[in-house]
Amino acid sequence: MSDQINITVDDQDYEIVDAAAAPLQARTVFDYLPWTAIDDGSESASLVRRGDGTWFDLGEFERVDGANQPSLVGWDGWTADTFFSGILVRFLGAESGYDYGDFVKLATYCAGPVPAEHPTDSPTAEVAS
Secondary structure (H helix, E strand, O other): OOOOEEEEEEEEEEEEEEHHHOOHHHHHHOOOOOHHHHHHOOOOOEEEEOOOOOEEEHHHOEEOOOOOOHHHOOOOEEEEOOOOEEEEEEEEOOOOOOOOOOEEEEEEEEEOOOOOOOOOOOOOEEEEO
């Protein structure tokens, strides 16, 4: 991966949705989840719907390891879209490492030079190296 990571933060906070309350649209996206067990309460999953309608299963995010991923310090998790890009998540209102709040912040990351559509002088862009 490149020495430079470009992070574009979405300014909106997104509510975490209990999978048991997820609409049919989300259930079709996550066909690998044990929906019968989720509905009867023996299993659970946490989902987030971004403003563009894209759903994310928070269980699919990898935990950020600050020692090995210093460019991602301040973020709680990541999931890749491609080899060089993906989505970051930061849990908001966390009181401890496992007592997360009800909302998350999402961002996109891309390794390498800043693309023209994401200038570094944007108020929502971060560049880490």
